[in-house]
Amino acid sequence: MIRVVLASQSPSRRTILRDGGIDPVIIVSEVDERAIEDGFIGSVGDLTTALSEAKARAVIDRILASTPPTLHDADTVVVIAGDSLLEFDGQAIGKPETAERTREVWSAIAGQWTQLHSGHTVAVLSRTPQSNVSADRPEAEGHDRVDPTDSATFELSDLRSKRSATSVLIGSPTAAELDAYIATEEPFHVAGALTIDGYGGAFVDRLDGDHLTVLGLSLPVVRELVTDMGLLWPDLWTLQR
Known part of the structure; x- marks a missing residue:
């Protein structure tokens, strides 16, 4: 059996997988993103x-x-x-987190073309052979039968990464509209202070590329990575329509 783990607490990424037939186990990475960003030398996409x-x-x-x-x-x-991350004028724009920062972002990007980059990493873990006592017999006289699922261990078989980018033409909300959008606090928690699957969708005028990239997880990219690692994409499906 194949289980899929989503290393993210993002509701949109989970929804994308579920809409694609996959019900993932959620394990939040708790990575210090700011520390990585501060020490990184390279492009926004990278x-x-x-x-x-x-x-x-x-x-x-x-x-x-x-x-x-x-x-x-x-x-x-x-x-x-x-x-x-949203890229504008060569700079990365992540989650603004505050109303003040959200206003700064929108004052810069309103009416402009931007690039939304999404990085994807897929890894395959394979169960390691059981080296302990067989599950077909007790470990010793008087002991319970050993269940191999109680001591499941895995090893990393493969890990690959790929990114995708979509051009986004940002709309120009009025001052009143922007005030209302900020009041929802939605833009505080999304890259570039906007998302197309919520209140912010009305303030995005055009996309050139994969809309799932803008939502944070491109299924075509993930499928390509999974397939390149020798798995059949439909084998990841767990939900019935």
Whole structure:
């Protein structure tokens, strides 16, 4: 059985996977994104890839150290991690987090073309052979039968990353509209202070590229990575329509 782990607490990434037939186990990476950003030298797009890989590796380390019970029945675990940043005038714009920063971002990007970059990292973990006593017989006289799922362990088989980018033409909300949008606090928690799957969708005039990239997880990119690692994409489906 294949289990999919989403190394993110992003509701939009989870929704994208669920809409695509995959019900992921959520394990939040708890990576210090700001520390990585501060020390990174490279393009905005490459930074999103570095962040997604850091998140994936943090979750992989946790799984290898102590496998969660939700993964005990898996033969293969696919870990998916993503990160997104808006690029404007060569600079990365992440989550603004405050009303003041949100106003600064929107004063710069309103009416402008920007680039939304999403980095993707996919890893495959394979169950390691059981080296302990067989599950077909008790370990010793008077002991309970050994259940291999109680001590499931995995090893990293493969890890690959790829990023995607979509051009975004930002709209020009009125002062009253921007005040109302800021009051929702939605832009505080999304890259570039906007999202197309919420209140902010009305303030994006045009996209040139994959809209899922803007939402934070491009299924075509993830499928390509999964396929390149020898897995069949439909084998990841867990939800029935």
